[in-house]
Amino acid sequence: MQNPFTRGRSAALAFALGVALVAAPAIGATDVTDIGSLDQTALASLPSFQAASRQLNDYGVSLQRQYTARAAHASQATQQRLAAEFQGKMADKQRSLFGPLFAKAEVAIASVASSKNLSVVIDKRIVVFGGQDITGNVRDLLNSVSDPVPPVSTPPPSKVGFVDQQALDQAPKIKAAADDFLKFKAAQDKIAGDKLKAAKTDADRDAIVKDYRKTLDDHQNQVLKPVADAKSKAISDAAKARGLVLVVDKGNIVFGGTDITKDVADKLK
The missing domain is CATH 3.30.910.20 (Skp domain)
Known part of the structure; x- marks a missing residue:
């Protein structure tokens, strides 16, 4: 249901x-040219994100083995404590791996949006027609050798x-x-x-x-x-x-x- x-x-x-x-x-097509779209799944396929995903998966497998070994003959209360402990470790690892990547991606998105005078960028999943797709621009910026530079101006209303x-x-x-x-x-x-x-x-x-x-x-x-x-x-x-x-x-x-x-x-x- x-x-x-x-x-x-x-x-x-x-x-x-x-x-x-x-x-x-009365709003026409010329009035919404400041709307951009981004395919976030495409960014997830970038080498840096893929490498982080593999590291997180390997870490998860290692934690699971540790949990299985320590919880084998433990009481239910101890098992619950261990599960909470390992879940916390997994969350910390995820933040340490993906936090910098997300921060870099946010700067890249803001930089591209600013260069194109966009006031908003929305997820491409909900876009059927229109808007400027900046996925390629952001991807290229993230793949470049140098880090993206934050825009000096805030997005317009x-x-x-x-x-x-x-x-x-x-x-x-x-x-x-x-x-x-x-x-x-x-x-x-x-x-x-x-x-x-x-x-x-x-x-x-x-x-x-x-x-x-x-x-x-x-x-x-x-x-x-x-x-x-x-x-x-x-x-x-x-x-x-x-x-x-x-x-x-x-x-x-x-x-x-x-x-x-x-x-x-x-x-x-």
Whole structure:
């Protein structure tokens, strides 16, 4: 079954995008030439990132062997402590290997964006048409002998905005609705599970599952839809107030953009 919260967030973002675009129908292609895109997966295939991935994998294999040897005859409490210890070591190793690479990549992206007068760079995955693809420029800069030089200027104001939806989902009203739905779903899971155990035929089981899904959908429409609609309207209103032509999720922003998360959060209070 689909995750209702993922579906709700996607619906809210899709709605926000539509409203933001409609809010500025006069914007033409010549007005959005300051938007760039970047294929982040292409950067992950660079030799430096591949080498770091191999080192991290080898380190993980070594840690796993150490854990297996030390946890073989240890108590459950000791095993949990060792697992936490090794997970911490793995995280530290990951930061030490990839931290400098990510920092260098960020400088390269900012440098290319500045040279092309881009106000925002978004993940190419969500781009169907338009924008300047700077993947090749960034890749070439990262492959060069010298380190990229940070731009001297900050990105210009962007007509592309973004929201941190994870942060918005912690707003009291939204979190309360989500918690309510999770509690309701847990109860329905148990009820449906008990019914399925007692079911005699496939037809009975199909009817139970159908009723279970309808019950969840009805409660979702009752509890989650109102807050999803409220979030959509808040995003739309904040985007219009800033004169934005597009709003995306923060996870799709690579560089620049206008953060309207606080604006939206204030409207949700």
